[in-house]
Amino acid sequence: MKEHDLVVLKGPVVEHGLVEGDIGTVVHLYEDGAAAEVEFARANGTTVAVVTLDAAQLRPVGDSEILHVRELAS
Numbered sequence: 275m276k277e278h279d280l281v282v283l284k285g286p287v288v289e290h291g292l293v294e295g296d297i298g299t300v301v302h303l304y305e306d307g308a309a310a311e312v313e314f315a316r317a318n319g320t321t322v323a324v325v326t327l328d329a330a331q332l333r334p335v336g337d338s339e340i341l342h343v344r345e346l347a348s
Contacts, residue, residue, distance in 0.1 A: 275307055278285075281332040283314075288346060290314070290323035291347055297335065298325075317343055 275281065283296045307329055314322045327345035 275303065275310060275329065275334065277301065277303055280335045281310070281312060282335055283327075284331050284333055285313075286326070287323075287325055287331075290325055292323065292325070293344075295342075297341065298332075314348060315329065322346065 277300050280297055282291055283294055283298065286293050290315055291301045294313055297324045298334055300316040301313050301324065303313035304310065304326075309326055310332065311324060311327050312332065313324045316322055323327050
């Protein structure tokens, strides 16, 4: 995992309305990649949340995966 990579959330982050499978962009990596700051955005590009997550909460986007959208609860 490196900065600007797309990553997939492995579980919900309820306080930000994020669910398993949401895709974000790594905007900062902390020491030894143990944690990352990840930006999650709407399809129009506006930021939903920037969250610091443990590396174990994320996985890389797979080469055979396709992006999908969902309605964001307000």
